[in-house]
Amino acid sequence: MDFTSPAFIADPYPVYSQLRQAGPLHSLMPGLWLATRYRVADAILRDARFGKDYLSGVARRYGPERSQNPVFATVNRFLLLMNPPEHTRLRALVSKAFGVKQAAELRRLTETAADRLIGDFYRDGRADLAAAFAYPLPMAVICALMGIRADDAQLFQQESQALVKVFELTPLNDADLKAAESAASTFATYFGDILASRRRRPCDGLVSLMLKAEEGQDRLTEKEIIANTTLLFMAGHETTANMIGNACWPCSATRSNWRGCATTGRCCPRRSTRRCATTARCIWPPAWLCRIWTWTA
Numbered sequence: 001m002d003f004t005s006p007a008f009i010a011d012p013y014p015v016y017s018q019l020r021q022a023g024p025l026h027s028l029m030p031g032l033w034l035a036t037r038y039r040v041a042d043a044i045l046r047d048a049r050f051g052k053d054y055l056s057g058v059a060r061r062y063g064p065e066r067s068q069n070p071v072f073a074t075v076n077r078f079l080l081l082m083n084p085p086e087h088t089r090l091r092a093l094v095s096k097a098f099g100v101k102q103a104a105e106l107r108r109l110t111e112t113a114a115d116r117l118i119g120d121f122y123r124d125g126r127a128d129l130a131a132a133f134a135y136p137l138p139m140a141v142i143c144a145l146m147g148i149r150a151d152d153a154q155l156f157q158q159e160s161q162a163l164v165k166v167f168e169l170t171p172l173n174d175a176d177l178k179a180a181e182s183a184a185s186t187f188a189t190y191f192g193d194i195l196a197s198r199r200r201r202p203c204d205g206l207v208s209l210m211l212k213a214e215e216g217q218d219r220l221t222e223k224e225i226i227a228n229t230t231l232l233f234m235a236g237h238e239t240t241a242n243m244i245g246n247a248c249w250p251c252s253a254t255r256s257n258w259r260g261c262a263t264t265g266r267c268c269p270r271r272s273t274r275r276c277a278t279t280a281r282c283i284w285p286p287a288w289l290c291r292i293w294t295w296t297a
Contacts, residue, residue, distance in 0.1 A: 074188065195211065
């Protein structure tokens with residue numbers, strides 16, 4: 001089974017269905033297993049004996065000499081790729097910047113931006129969902145939350161798309177790897193400059209809050225802040241934009257779904273909150289999550 005084929009990438013769901021029906025676990029090669037059912041995957045993700053080792057995966061795909069490439073070193077500092085106790089420490093510090101006040105402000109920013117964009121739909125009479133809503137909405141919110149200029153952020157869409165490819169199942173070719181390296185360097189320079197500016201003139205943005213965050217005598221290092229502001233910027237708009245498109249796709253999959261959505265604002269009889277949770281679980285943009293057995297007796 002070729003998980004990198006164009007046919008699979010274009011529509012993986014028939015293959016996923018076949019795998020689920022065949023069994024909950026599949027051996028892909030010695031030492032590599034694929035969990036295809038929710039309860040099994042959920043149990044693995046919650047089991048502390050499984051962990052993450054991003055650089056070992058890089059070494060297997062690209063060779064040991066490339067595992068120290070700056071782009072991979074930057075990505076390895078992302079919070080979502082860490083294990084305890086490093087993950088516990090970093091999460092405790094980063095969470096200091098996400099209090100109740102920031103959550104309320106995030107909701108306000110999101111609702112304001114969504115109302116403005118949807119208002120443009122009515123004004124223009126039509127809209128491209130991806131270009132007119134899915135990308136601009138999270139971009140506006142994450143820029144306001146981080147205290148960075150929206151005009152600057154628009155310049156980084158290409159860099160985000162280049163850097164996020166390091167998470168893909170298929171190894172990058174030389175051109176894509178070079179683009180990812182350039183993107184990581186661009187983000188490091190930009191957020192490094194932002195950090196220097198916020199040290200001189202603090203504000204209410206997320207970058208300033210991360211600079212202030214402390215747990216006892218511990219603080220985030222500059223490299224940790226740069227890596228995780230890069231992560232938040234990418235996840236805050238690239239992943240969210242894809243999620244919006246994925247969530248709307250079932251609404252237009254059949255004429256009855258689309259008619260129900262257009263006339264009543266609902267495309268299924270279930271509560272919208274449950275539908276959002278199901279969408280996030282079933283058609284989440286990162287379709288694969290990797291864990292390795294880390295427990296030793």
